[in-house]
Amino acid sequence: MDINTKYTPKTWPDHAEQVTLEGKNKFVGIWIFICSDIVLFASVFATYLALKDSGPSGMDITAKELFGLELAFVMTMLLLTSSLTSVYAMYHMKNFNSKGVLIWMGITVLLGLGFLGLEIYEFYEYTVHEGFGFTHSAFSSAFYLLVGTHGLHVIIGLIWITGLIIRNAKRGLNLYNAPKFFAASIYWHFIDVVWVFIFTVVYLMGVLG
Amino acid sequence: MMKGLKKWRLFSLLAVMTVFLSACGEEYISTLRPAGAVGKEQFNLLLFSITIMALVVVVVSVLYIYAFFKFRRSRQGEDYMPKQVEGSHTLEVIWTVIPIVLLLILAVPTLISTYKLGDVAAMEHVDEDGNKTALTVDVTAKLYWWEFAYPDLGIVTAQELVVPTGEKVYFNLKAADVKHSFWIPSVGGKMDTNVENINKFYLVFDEESEGLKDGVFYGKCAELCGPSHALMDFKVKTLAPEAFDAWVASMQATEGQIASKDSTDLGEATFAASCLGCHAVSSVTGMPAGAAMGPNLTTFGDRSHIAGFLEFNKENLVSWIKDPEEYKPGNLMTGAYKVGNNNPDELSDEEISALADYIMSLSVEK
Amino acid sequence: MSSVAIGNKKGFGATLWDYLTTVDHKKLGNMYFFAGLLFFAIAGFEALLMRIQLMVPNNDFVSAGLFNELLTMHGTTMLFLAATPLLFGFMNWIVPLQIGARDVAFPFLNSLGFWLFFLGAVFLHLSFFMGGAPDAGWTSYASLSLYSPGHGIDFYVLGLQISGAGTLISGINFVVTIITMRAPGMTFMRMPLFTWTTLIVGALITFAFPPLTVALFFMLVDRMFGANFFDHTMGGNTIIYEHLFWIFGHPEVYILILPAFGLFSEIIPVFARKRLFGYSSMVFATILIGFLGFMVWAHHMFATGLGPTANAIFAVATMAIAVPTGMKVFNWILTIWGGSIKVTVPMIYALGFIPSFVAGGVTGVMQAVAPLDYQLHDSYFIVAHFHYVIVGGVVLGIFGATHFYWPIMTNRVLNEKLGFLTFWTFFIGFHLTFFIQHFLGLMGMPRRVFTYQGDQGWDLFNFISSIGALLMGLGVIFLVVNMLLSIKSKPLNTSDYWGDGRSLEWALKTPVPFYNFKQTPLIRGYDPYWIEKHEGNKEGMTYAEPVGDIHMPNGSILPLIMSIGMFIAAFGSLYHPDGVSWSVPVIILGIGITVACMIIRSFKDDLGFTVTKEEIIATEESLYGKGGNK
Numbered sequence A: 001m002d003i004n005t006k007y008t009p010k011t012w013p014d015h016a017e018q019v020t021l022e023g024k025n026k027f028v029g030i031w032i033f034i035c036s037d038i039v040l041f042a043s044v045f046a047t048y049l050a051l052k053d054s055g056p057s058g059m060d061i062t063a064k065e066l067f068g069l070e071l072a073f074v075m076t077m078l079l080l081t082s083s084l085t086s087v088y089a090m091y092h093m094k095n096f097n098s099k100g101v102l103i104w105m106g107i108t109v110l111l112g113l114g115f116l117g118l119e120i121y122e123f124y125e126y127t128v129h130e131g132f133g134f135t136h137s138a139f140s141s142a143f144y145l146l147v148g149t150h151g152l153h154v155i156i157g158l159i160w161i162t163g164l165i166i167r168n169a170k171r172g173l174n175l176y177n178a179p180k181f182f183a184a185s186i187y188w189h190f191i192d193v194v195w196v197f198i199f200t201v202v203y204l205m206g207v208l209g
Numbered sequence B: 001m002m003k004g005l006k007k008w009r010l011f012s013l014l015a016v017m018t019v020f021l022s023a024c025g026e027e028y029i030s031t032l033r034p035a036g037a038v039g040k041e042q043f044n045l046l047l048f049s050i051t052i053m054a055l056v057v058v059v060v061s062v063l064y065i066y067a068f069f070k071f072r073r074s075r076q077g078e079d080y081m082p083k084q085v086e087g088s089h090t091l092e093v094i095w096t097v098i099p100i101v102l103l104l105i106l107a108v109p110t111l112i113s114t115y116k117l118g119d120v121a122a123m124e125h126v127d128e129d130g131n132k133t134a135l136t137v138d139v140t141a142k143l144y145w146w147e148f149a150y151p152d153l154g155i156v157t158a159q160e161l162v163v164p165t166g167e168k169v170y171f172n173l174k175a176a177d178v179k180h181s182f183w184i185p186s187v188g189g190k191m192d193t194n195v196e197n198i199n200k201f202y203l204v205f206d207e208e209s210e211g212l213k214d215g216v217f218y219g220k221c222a223e224l225c226g227p228s229h230a231l232m233d234f235k236v237k238t239l240a241p242e243a244f245d246a247w248v249a250s251m252q253a254t255e256g257q258i259a260s261k262d263s264t265d266l267g268e269a270t271f272a273a274s275c276l277g278c279h280a281v282s283s284v285t286g287m288p289a290g291a292a293m294g295p296n297l298t299t300f301g302d303r304s305h306i307a308g309f310l311e312f313n314k315e316n317l318v319s320w321i322k323d324p325e326e327y328k329p330g331n332l333m334t335g336a337y338k339v340g341n342n343n344p345d346e347l348s349d350e351e352i353s354a355l356a357d358y359i360m361s362l363s364v365e366k
Numbered sequence C: 001m002s003s004v005a006i007g008n009k010k011g012f013g014a015t016l017w018d019y020l021t022t023v024d025h026k027k028l029g030n031m032y033f034f035a036g037l038l039f040f041a042i043a044g045f046e047a048l049l050m051r052i053q054l055m056v057p058n059n060d061f062v063s064a065g066l067f068n069e070l071l072t073m074h075g076t077t078m079l080f081l082a083a084t085p086l087l088f089g090f091m092n093w094i095v096p097l098q099i100g101a102r103d104v105a106f107p108f109l110n111s112l113g114f115w116l117f118f119l120g121a122v123f124l125h126l127s128f129f130m131g132g133a134p135d136a137g138w139t140s141y142a143s144l145s146l147y148s149p150g151h152g153i154d155f156y157v158l159g160l161q162i163s164g165a166g167t168l169i170s171g172i173n174f175v176v177t178i179i180t181m182r183a184p185g186m187t188f189m190r191m192p193l194f195t196w197t198t199l200i201v202g203a204l205i206t207f208a209f210p211p212l213t214v215a216l217f218f219m220l221v222d223r224m225f226g227a228n229f230f231d232h233t234m235g236g237n238t239i240i241y242e243h244l245f246w247i248f249g250h251p252e253v254y255i256l257i258l259p260a261f262g263l264f265s266e267i268i269p270v271f272a273r274k275r276l277f278g279y280s281s282m283v284f285a286t287i288l289i290g291f292l293g294f295m296v297w298a299h300h301m302f303a304t305g306l307g308p309t310a311n312a313i314f315a316v317a318t319m320a321i322a323v324p325t326g327m328k329v330f331n332w333i334l335t336i337w338g339g340s341i342k343v344t345v346p347m348i349y350a351l352g353f354i355p356s357f358v359a360g361g362v363t364g365v366m367q368a369v370a371p372l373d374y375q376l377h378d379s380y381f382i383v384a385h386f387h388y389v390i391v392g393g394v395v396l397g398i399f400g401a402t403h404f405y406w407p408i409m410t411n412r413v414l415n416e417k418l419g420f421l422t423f424w425t426f427f428i429g430f431h432l433t434f435f436i437q438h439f440l441g442l443m444g445m446p447r448r449v450f451t452y453q454g455d456q457g458w459d460l461f462n463f464i465s466s467i468g469a470l471l472m473g474l475g476v477i478f479l480v481v482n483m484l485l486s487i488k489s490k491p492l493n494t495s496d497y498w499g500d501g502r503s504l505e506w507a508l509k510t511p512v513p514f515y516n517f518k519q520t521p522l523i524r525g526y527d528p529y530w531i532e533k534h535e536g537n538k539e540g541m542t543y544a545e546p547v548g549d550i551h552m553p554n555g556s557i558l559p560l561i562m563s564i565g566m567f568i569a570a571f572g573s574l575y576h577p578d579g580v581s582w583s584v585p586v587i588i589l590g591i592g593i594t595v596a597c598m599i600i601r602s603f604k605d606d607l608g609f610t611v612t613k614e615e616i617i618a619t620e621e622s623l624y625g626k627g628g629n630k
Helices: A021-051 A069-094 A098-129 A138-167 A178-208 B002-022 B037-070 B089-117 B227-231 B241-252 B266-274 B314-322 B349-361 C012-021 C025-053 C064-098 C107-129 C142-147 C152-180 C193-225 C238-272 C279-292 C297-304 C308-336 C345-368 C370-376 C380-410 C416-442 C459-488 C528-534 C558-574 C583-603 C613-624
Strands: B135-142 B145-150 B155-158 B160-164 B168-175 B180-184 B188-193 B199-204 B217-221 B234-239 C550-552 C609-611
Touching (some): A021 A138, B037 B089, B037 B188, B037 B199, B037 C345, B089 C345, B155 B160, B168 B188, C025 C107, C025 C380, C025 C459, C064 C107, C064 C152, C064 C193, C107 C558, C142 C193, C193 C238, C193 C279, C193 C558, C297 C370, C345 C416, C370 C416, C380 C416, C380 C459
Parallel strands (some): B135 B168
Antiparallel strands (some): C550 C609
16 A cells, blocks of 8 residues: 555545555444444443442432433533534545545544533532442442443544544545544444433433433 | 054153153252152153254264265275265255254243243232232342241241142242352252342142151252352251141241250350350241341251251261361351350350250250 | 565574564464463363362362362353464464455454453463452352452453453454455355354454453442442342343354354365355354344343243244254255265364264253253253363364364374374263263252262262363373474475365465465355366466565554553552552553553554565575475
């Protein structure tokens, strides 16, 4: 694979992320990995549902009282928007617009950071002000592990995308880094979809009882 | 004629297998010699499934052995080039459909039995006076012993389950510490005792245990539960209904029985000082099921084994009291008291000997 | 790796460095194989200790606590650290050759997968020297493993977490490799059965390992960080652990047995000199077994008390698996039917496998009968059953394939006489050990007991079983001796050692050069090499490209360092519940090392290197003399 081949928007292939064998491998690989991650989240979701509201006898914290929708809604919006901005980045990649890719990926990272900040704030509130720490009950363990696993995925995604931006800030698009951007963006969409499920299962169903 | 012959073959195969299987194992522990309706049903399923499976094995073996001997290269010639067959649609259909049919035949009794053995609705049935019609036993499994409480009769015992013959006995199964599994092989299948929920099932005891080797059926813990899992045995005494009622009455009569610290009997006094905190000597404790720290010793003298598995004699009891860790590693009795001849707070040899005499004298049957 | 070094004798240090940094699928295959063999020997030794303890009633050869450690480590090691890597060894070696690829899709990840597996396994085994091994069974059910004192269970949880991550990475790698890297003309329905089973197994790993990861992670935070997933006094629930474990655990059985099926499907046609009967139905059966494998986990929990409806559903679903498995058995028999059977060592393993596995299969169906399973569950019957399947299926498969593929893997051949001796010793020992255990179970003997009282009718059968186990041990020793002897034997320098090779790997001349085929072959049908041979192609294969430059991946030390990072972090985590001050810093240090490696990896472009046409010709000549691989 020749990293030095210079492309113009005209010569840039339609599916730059899958032109090389390495790119195709990355594309298939990230999808298989996501299949695997879906099962991981499914297991954690199932556990959360089984342990929801369950704690030592006399526990007075329930999901209905604890969770509010306002913050979760803002977080959802941030993450959904970040998914959209990563789509813009991929759109620019198709058009061989390296700057567009970097800018929109950068915005994605900023939105993701905003989400992460709110999540940390939420955990802090629950732990310190509500007395609902990780070791409080089976319910709290399941809640933090479910939302925290997602949060960990967000952190990994942010490091990954930031790394890609820094590494490729100067050299523009080529067939070597295009698949990398593409894989990161698929991963980021996946994180977004998982959050939609968390919003529904944890917050919406929690508030509704 | 042919059909009759085939049937005869099947039956003789079945008969041979029954004889072969039932020759295996001891009456008081083998699943092959079932002594209750549940165990018999499971044994019949065993025979039925073995028959079907034997059929499969025979067909496969015949084809396999024939193919192996017929098509050896030594017979085919070194240069023989076999026809490169791709497959056969008809054959594929045959060996898909026939196993499906066999499995459907097997599935029917499976489903019937699963629901039948899982039906515990009768546990809640009451007669006109509001009394439960069926006998229920609350089983609590602990490291490494078993408590058997009879909630409707107000009595509790340990290590030796006593049940009447000829009726369905229902069990509430629970573990107090880690997961165990309640199994009386010769009477019926096992069920786990979980820590967070109560499992319910029933067994039927058809034979009185009187004539067995130790006068009891053997029960086992079937789920790994720690170092002494292998030693977490219990015994089952089955009595005719009248004898069972008499046993219940004498158990209920132990209400209020207690060991006194002021007793002139050294054994009783020692027991009261060192053992009573965990071990009750009355069958009517009023405690909820599973609350007792140690096995209830009201019927100790009637038991066939010490600690569930040691031969019943004073020597073993003394050794057991001196060092339970030696016999059941990881048990919770170790360290609850001190043994030695130096300090007053230690159990001396003399005290232990008296203690053993006292415990062995606890009985409702003698 | 530099192509110049090929053919020259390298010093020990250089060889070691080569193996530590290699991303070559063949070298990693060797590493998987020999690491697996090492752990197989350890776990086998543990089994022998247990059988010696159970030889006579009331034995005190090992203590109760040690026995529980042995049974836990035996099961855990055999499944995760012996059978899996041994099969991975073959997958790594053979699958890229069978599909005509230069390497796997992600060579770097392949190396990472191995090192994670290996260091996880080492971590687990350190428990023996650091306060006691895990003792709650390979299933490590939650209530007992939370109760278990010491660090044994912590070693189990962390060690399996690390090696499980390695397995997952390798599984994904195989799936991608088989999807994207097949040679021209190698359609899915022309892939050899072993490649097919590897693909399905990769998919099973992809879907089955996450629940294990989750279950182990719950256990990890419960034991080490105060969480309450399984503590029922805090609202936790241990049945969740059982579910998660078996949602993984049942597919795991197929993760092991399907590659063995694949290996036998390679061996039998070669020595029957006949095309695999019903290829497409074999493929279909493989997929169906993999799919159904996820639908039946609760049959391990019939006695847990899930209620009659759950038990009934899972009973019927379990029986359904017998149908595709039966299809496979009949297809194997029909493959030898009308063939020309040559009884070689690999073939005798295959011939021994068929009846053994059928016996294990039918007892499996018996246990699917839920009410009957109430009796059989957790008794010696189940011990007999799964050893019939695992030893009679997986181990015979591995041993058979070892003899079968030894010429490709080492350019040597294993001694045939010693091979037959190994087979018969092991095979007789195996049946002696386990056949009789069915009856022990039916006679009321629970499994996982460290001793038993005499006169319960079990004494004689236990004695016989132990004798059988010793024979099996002897068989394994013969095999190892055979391997050692073969190192001294003459190199083969040949292709198609068995004479009737059918799939692509037999077209290669051994020793296999690091780039595999110098030209990517063109696949013209199922059994491509057989087709070419019987059309009189002297070249070996028809090629899809002229001899040209080959692009190969670079080696890297990073996978090893990343794995060491996880290894270090695991120690921090292990001692966290002891309240030592250094535990969190060590965790951060370990994970930091791993993350740093990942950053280095992504900031340093890895474009691989190119082997020029001249270098290829030079390599071929140094390996096979003038003319190269013809």
